[in-house]
Amino acid sequence: MKILILLPDNGLGGAEQYLKMIAEYYLKKNAHITIVFLYDRFDNSWLNLRDRKNVEYKLYTGKFKFLNIIKFITYLLYINTNKFDYVYSSHVKTTSLLGVLFRFNIFKKDFFIARESTTVFTRFKGKELRLYKILYKIGYSKVDLLICQTKVMKDQLLNVYPNFKKNTVVIPNPVDRDLISSSEIKEIEEIKNFHNYLVSAGRLIPEKGFDVLIKAFQILKKESNKKLKLILLGEGPERSKLEGLIRELNLEEEVILKGIVLNVYPYFKNAMACIVSSRIEGFPNVLLQMMSQNEKILSTDCAGGISDIPSITVCKTDDVQDLKNGLLELLTKDTVGNRKIYNEYLDKRNIASFIEIVENNLLTLN
The missing domain is CATH 3.40.50.2000 (Glycogen Phosphorylase B;)
Known part of the structure; x- marks a missing residue:
């Protein structure tokens, strides 16, 4: 089984902790995990996974994030003969980026699972909110399962994008007590x-x-x-x-x-x-x-x-x-x-x- 997890950076906030739990779970199932960070925050939060068996750890450095995205796309084109069973993301920007790449068949997957990490429509305003709305429109059509952490979050999302209803579900955040x-x-x-x-x-x-x-x-x-x-x-x-x-x-x-x-x-x-x-x-x-x-x-x-x-x-x-x-x-x-x-x-x-x-x-x- 092959899993891709894409993150904006190697910090460890709530969304990142969720994705780290996903990685730890599939590693116990002997899956091959590719973890990609588009930016380096230098806080070493993921280093315990870097040298683990079955982990491909890709961290793009450099202050120009756009160039890091190009590097990521180049990497995907290089491995285009491989298909991921599951692709996970938990940030609107990375979800949208993956959606666009799937739309242009840059690489292949069986299932793309995205998770909403915050209540975008109450947290952001003005230009920032307009940017997020654009990202939803251009990238989310390729999401197979969209996870909201709470019913409140789902209701807010579907109020703006009712066409997401078919594949949007509420699944409360997990906790890995073994970890x-x-x-x-x-x-x-x-x-x-x-x-x-x-x-x-x-x-x-x-x-x-x-x-x-x-x-x-x-x-x-x-x-x-x-x-x-x-x-x-x-x-x-x-x-x-x-x-x-x-x-x-x-x-x-x-x-x-x-x-x-x-x-x-x-x-x-x-x-x-x-x-x-x-x-x-x-x-x-x-x-x-x-x-x-x-x-x-x-x-x-x-x-x-x-x-x-x-x-x-x-x-x-x-x-x-x-x-x-x-x-x-x-x-x-x-x-x-x-x-x-x-x-x-x-x-x-x-x-x-x-x-x-x-x-x-x-x-x-x-």
Whole structure:
């Protein structure tokens, strides 16, 4: 079996983590996986797959992304005698690019599975939204199965493109608990030094709401008089703004921007609570990762389906006071029973079941 996975870059956000789970799953089935990155972000998030058996790892470097696309097309023309059984993508731009290449028969496939990674029609505006609409029109006609993470995401998409209805399905995000359990999850020395801390994770971008979380954290410390630190895992363009906010609120000793952390699970496991503070998400994969490690979980109502997750604390988006209240409630209540609840919930979203649903839908639609 041959699988192609195309990504814009070698970062490791939610969409990339999903595709990495796909790669890990098929590798266990002895498939040959071709993983292609059109741009190098230099964060080494995928290096553990680079030298694995049955993996062809292609990373295009250079600051001109258009030239990298040309290199990718040249590569596909070179291997045109080979056909991929499954082609996976999870970004509108790469999905559209693949769709155009299939339209011109640049290479062959049995099935093209695309996943929507965000709610494009509420997240973007103006020129950026118009660009995305063009990409949908020119590339999505060749998608065999289009996966939306939530019903909200599907409804928004079909409201704009009702002709996508035939091959669009809702499949909740998977979680690979075997992959998580094989990670090194222990109390590392650095975490011991932090003692009592809250943790959140994601790219440092406005959509993640880290500014709201930092403000809520400051009020929480004042009102509760708790000795707490806040650790943010991730990197991104908002770092300087967040650093300025931290200085403004005199939280330099309490709020720690850790940057990119390849193994987040020890931080989740040993935290007093794990937090998703996003303003908007397709669905935050990191929430499932947090649930696998910790019993105290808070999320803003940033995506469809959040309020349906059992036993997590849910608060309003972009609301400092409500986030502070949610944290205060979460830190003081007994959540020991959540472990069993979370395990049962996550077991239903395992990667094997996800792939089975994908393949069954492909048989039905084709």
